[in-house]
Amino acid sequence: MDNPAPGTLSxxxxxxxxxxxxxxGFRIASVLIYLLGLLFTDNFVLVFxxxxxxxxxxxYYLKNIAGRRLVGLRWWNEVVASSGDSHWVFESSDPNxxxxxxxxxxFFWWALYLQPLAWVALAIVAIVKVEVIxxxxxxxxxxxxxxxxxxxxxxxxxxxxxxxASTAFNTGGLARSIAGGMFSRxxx
Amino acid sequence: MxxxxxxxxxxxxxxxIEEDLIDPDDAGLNDLDDPLAPPTSSDREPLTGNIQSSSxxxxxxxxxxxxxxxxxxxxxxxxxxxxxxxxxxxxxxxVWEKMRQVLWPKYLLGGLLQRGGGIGxxxxxxxxxxxxxxxxxxxRWPDADVVLQGGMSEGLRDWDLWGPLVFCxxxxxxxxxxxxxxxxxxxxxxxxxxxxIGEAVVTLQIKLLGGNIxxxxxxxxxxxxxxxxxxxxxxxxxxxxxxxxxPVYIVLVLWSLAAGVSILGGSGVVRNRVGxxxxxxxxxxxxxxxxxxxx
Numbered sequence: 339m340d341n342p343a344p345g346t347l348s349x350x351x352x353x354x355x356x357x358x359x360x361x362x363g364f365r366i367a368s369v370l371i372y373l374l375g376l377l378f379t380d381n382f383v384l385v386f387x388x389x390x391x392x393x394x395x396x397x398y399y400l401k402n403i404a405g406r407r408l409v410g411l412r413w414w415n416e417v418v419a420s421s422g423d424s425h426w427v428f429e430s431s432d433p434n435x436x437x438x439x440x441x442x443x444x445f446f447w448w449a450l451y452l453q454p455l456a457w458v459a460l461a462i463v464a465i466v467k468v469e470v471i472x473x474x475x476x477x478x479x480x481x482x483x484x485x486x487x488x489x490x491x492x493x494x495x496x497x498x499x500x501x502x503a504s505t506a507f508n509t510g511g512l513a514r515s516i517a518g519g520m521f522s523r524x525x526x
Numbered sequence: 527m528x529x530x531x532x533x534x535x536x537x538x539x540x541x542x543i544e545e546d547l548i549d550p551d552d553a554g555l556n557d558l559d560d561p562l563a564p565p566t567s568s569d570r571e572p573l574t575g576n577i578q579s580s581s582x583x584x585x586x587x588x589x590x591x592x593x594x595x596x597x598x599x600x601x602x603x604x605x606x607x608x609x610x611x612x613x614x615x616x617x618x619x620x621v622w623e624k625m626r627q628v629l630w631p632k633y634l635l636g637g638l639l640q641r642g643g644g645i646g647x648x649x650x651x652x653x654x655x656x657x658x659x660x661x662x663x664x665x666r667w668p669d670a671d672v673v674l675q676g677g678m679s680e681g682l683r684d685w686d687l688w689g690p691l692v693f694c695x696x697x698x699x700x701x702x703x704x705x706x707x708x709x710x711x712x713x714x715x716x717x718x719x720x721x722x723i724g725e726a727v728v729t730l731q732i733k734l735l736g737g738n739i740x741x742x743x744x745x746x747x748x749x750x751x752x753x754x755x756x757x758x759x760x761x762x763x764x765x766x767x768x769x770x771x772x773p774v775y776i777v778l779v780l781w782s783l784a785a786g787v788s789i790l791g792g793s794g795v796v797r798n799r800v801g802x803x804x805x806x807x808x809x810x811x812x813x814x815x816x817x818x819x820x821x
Contacts, residue, residue: 382710382711383699383702383711383714386711386714386715387695387699390691390695394687394688394691398617402613402617403610406606410606412606416684417684417740417743424741424743429606431606431607436607471711474715
């Protein structure tokens with residue numbers, strides 16, 4: 339118990355415990371507010387606002403802070419100024435310079451994939467009970483969480499592919515690998 | 527003779543040939559046809575001339591090429607290893623930058639500076655003449671066009687949904703506060719849905735008119751320009767008397783419209799079809815303004 343095996347889901351093994359706890363806190367908070375909010379107050383508006391704010395903060399925190407600190411990945415959406423086309427930009431840390439903690443990454447990926455599943459379950463419940471207003475909230479939650487999930491899994495694929503490429507061509511010192519953003523970077 | 531056939535471009539740079547060729551790279555602004563050049567006698571003329579010209583006039587093209595090596599805060603930074611505070615401050619600055627453009631609509635500023643208050647009635651008048659003023663300006667004064675185009679590079683490039691989210695929530699909350707007890711949640715969700723659907727429809731309209739702007743960029747801008755309407759909703763929540771509401775709310779709606787037009791001005795629609803693109807925006811703002819008025 340004192341020395342759990344590396345990679346187990348225990349926050350004490352994390353190398354960024356505060357980031358990890360905040361991340362899990364935000365993730366769980368939105369679902370808890372949605373499920374339990376009406377137990378404490380019958381003010382629908384308040385629960386709705388709190389839930390949306392929790393969802394937005396969770397989205398922001400996962401996208402901009404937790405992702406890069408826990409697993410060294412980051413994505414964003416960039417717009418080409420002249421044409422207005424948007425495209426994904428993926429950023430990943432160099433595995434030679436920085437090891438991601440196994441515990442952190444397990445927590446991260448579990449939470450990343452479990453959250454949309456939870457909201458899908460809640461969506462089914464809302465559809466069965468014909469709660470149109472709550473269903474709209476669940477749809478917003480689904481859009482936000484699935485966006486992050488899809489983006490991070492694509493980002494992970496890109497980083498693995500570019501890490502393979504960088505080891506194959508031995509381009510050492512490549513601090514980061516960007517895929518997808520190449521086009522805009524060359525023409526800007 | 528043989529060397530000449532081996533390299534057909536050998537004499538390319540000779541002056542006699544050079545003068546015959548029209549090299550687009552060498553052609554300056556003065557060599558190209560300027561759609562704005564013909565002397566304009568009436569206010570309507572530049573407008574009609576504008577519609578016939580191509581949407582990318584030489585002025586906007588030169589503006590775009592000159593903006594390519596311009597400042598781009600995002601690209602060269604390595605954001606993977608920055609501290610949390612750096613991330614937060616950069617995003618907060620981006621939000622503030624957009625707020626600043628809404629608080630101080632760029633078109634009004636640029637227009638006032640250039641004209642020295644000459645035709646100031648256009649912006650002080652009602653919405654239709656404002657849109658007309660933008661059209662006339664975009665046709666007549668190249669500087670105003672640059673001002674409109676300039677809004678895009680800073681305000682539009684990196685969008686976020688914080689502004690739309692917060693202002694939409696505030697608007698719905700403030701409007702639902704004055705509703706009767708059992709209607710609160712209905713009003714809230716109604717306004718909430720109306721704002722998002724309205725933003726989507728206006729954006730779709732701009733996209734269909736050929737604006738080179740991405741969906742979320744436009745939603746972002748329209749969301750930020752809801753700020754004056756939030757003030758209107760707040761005044762309603764504070765029970766402002768009805769007589770005072772009329773002038774105040776008209777000014778606030780026009781403020782929203784001016785901000786929306788001046789930021790969306792770079793989206794590529796404005797030069798040709800600003801009226802069609804702006805009209806649903808006007809309807810959207812006026813609709814929300816009426817909601818604030820009756821609540």
